[in-house]
Amino acid sequence: MKRIILIVAVTAIAWTGFAFFAKQTGSEVHAHEEHEHEEVDFDHIPLTAKQVSTVDLKMGEAVEREMDATIEAKGSLVLRAQAMGDVASLMGGIVKSIFVKEGQLVHKGQIVATVENTDVVSLQREYYSAAKECELAKADLERQLQLSKQGAGVKRTLQQTKKDYQVAHANLLGIGRQLSQMGISTSAVSKGKFTTAFPLHAPISGIVSEMTASLGSYADMQTPLMKIRNTQAVECDLNVFEKDLSKIKVGNRVTINLTNQPGVKLSGTVYGMNQYFNDNSKAVAVHVKLDAASVKSYLHSSSGNTHGGKLFAGMYVSGKIATGSQQCLALPSQAIVNADGKQYVFALNGAPNKGNYSFSRHEVTTGASNGKYTEVKLCNHLLKGKNGAAGKKIVTENAYYLASLTGEHSEHAH
Template sequence: MRTIYIALISLPLIFLASCGQSSKAETEKEKQEEAHGESVEVELTEAQMKAVDIQLGKIEQRALNSIIRVNGEMALDPQKKAEVTSLLGGSIKQILVIEGRYVSAGQAVAYLENTEIVELQKNYLTTKREALIAEQEYRRQKELSRQGAGVEKTLQQATANYEITKAQLAGLEKQLKQISISEEQVSAGNMVTQIPIKAPIAGTISKINISTGSYVDMQTPLMSITDNASIHCDVNVFEKDINRINIGQEVDITLTNQPGVNLKGEIYEINKSFEGDTRAIIAHAKIKGRADVKFIPGMYVTGLINVGKQKADAVPNDAIISNEGKKYIFVLEKEAEREGVKTYHFERVEVITGISELGYTQTTPVTELKKDATIVKSNAFYLGSMSTDHGEHGD
């Protein structure tokens, strides 16, 4: 502040009062600048405005596609992942696959040996013979009864015995089929000592938990299979946005650790309960196309859900500049004329940007603007370069 010394003795009180008011005004200005951040101002003449074609206008209300920012991970439906187990306990005699190999549904992935396998086949042969004898006796007693020579009680016993042995035989045939043993082969006397363990679904072997010679029981997961071809994306939608999402909405997806991979998805299912202790639900999105990208369950993703058009304050893209990671627009503060030269005084105002569409970007000023404020709508980069080159402009 400049101080002017005046010789008149009668003016000291006025001078002190004036200084007090000026100091108070400067203090208020400093407080305001601290609250709103650094104030950057630029002044242009009318000739400069025309030379670089700077156009003025208002912040507009535009119907823009609104988005919700989400994060999540790649996941599989329960039916697209499986644990391989055995229906019998026993020793692993051979492993036919390695991790990372693709297998078809029903393909043998290992062989298991157990003495129960031979015992089961023996029981089948014995029961089959008993069933044949029981059937012959039943038919004989039935024929005698038809001729009036049989005893009713004997027929009833023969019938019951036949039905029991027939049921036992059917049960053993089912057991043989479940462990991939052919009853025709057993009936021909070709008994086996090993059985194949088969893949329940098609997919990739993701983990093997066994080794040759190890003993396994029916509760032991031998290996895991995942069908990554049917992978989808699970994204977390927080409580404030739940009512804005619907099945069928599009999702732009980016793999967090592979920024160059951009995917398109579509929401096909929405959970109806919160996940654990979070205030978020999971929305499931199927991936469209991109067969060239290799997905793995658990990959982290970020996404933008398009929830439809909404009215928002927006400015032309050309009205926004970037500086040190922040976004700004220029607001007309005043017009003046000095010595026949018309000048325009602009202030740089920080804004938070949203979605961009058809040449316009959603903007929210960090500090409240005057109603019907006039802004620079085009070539704002010119003012941006001036503010960067010349720094803060003051009186």
């Protein structure tokens, strides 16, 4: 009886082990098939020897080069306080005129609206009166100085005259600064030219946004009539996790990609970071100042491009922070083409057969780039084998021709 039980137990264990092995083997095969499927995007792109010669395709292998090590991070574009301005009235009143529209570019100091308030006349009257008092005080002071030179003046009277002039002049300056802040000409007021309306000026150069003013509406000192945003001063905050913070230094170069605009690249430099973690995460915001030339080139690009040349605070980005040098596999940058936000290379499928070539397209992950060469992480079967067998040849020049044969609009990586 015991022997029968033992046989049954051993048999059960054997079948369980076989089933587990079969399951694991099947999973590995399936995973391997999936991996192979992910590696090759277009398996066969035929070309004749004449086409290869005409297009002048050049081929080579990825080689080890010293490139900048990078940290990848995600974040968003931001506008600092210095790049944002509010147009508000220094005195309550009725909006008399508006000279700009939302989305319009304005320059610092430009008049964007006027506000009317009859109370401003009282302030102008005070300035006019103060100007006349200052003139009289100045005339008295000059007369006393003349008498003093002739020895006929009284010292106490001269001192009192100087004091009266200084007080009158200080009062004139105080009221004048109030009028100047409101954009009212003090020289015109001193000549008796009063106005009931005063202009509002743009505090910075930028784009008009969030306009709340309308003709005839009441403007108070607490509510801005419109906002102005200087999009050319846009910066970037990248969220770097705790483990990488020690690698970040001021001056590190950064490459920025706009998440929703594939192919758009901006460049910048790290100039600081927060000294606290972001809410609900172990990441710290690293501040990146974008290169002015990079931003200007993008914003002023031709109207026929695909990205439209628009930058807004809040746009999501991904960035690569260069933190030093490292040895890595690299290809000439023109060997890599972009399509739908992904990077690809083209490989030669073995030796030509009777003058006919076959190429395949492979998706790759790119890293640091110095413009001429770009770091790549190639599929395993494109690299050299463990037994010393050579890997597949990669098209290093004029890859755009093969990209055009895939039926997609592609461009070189930069």
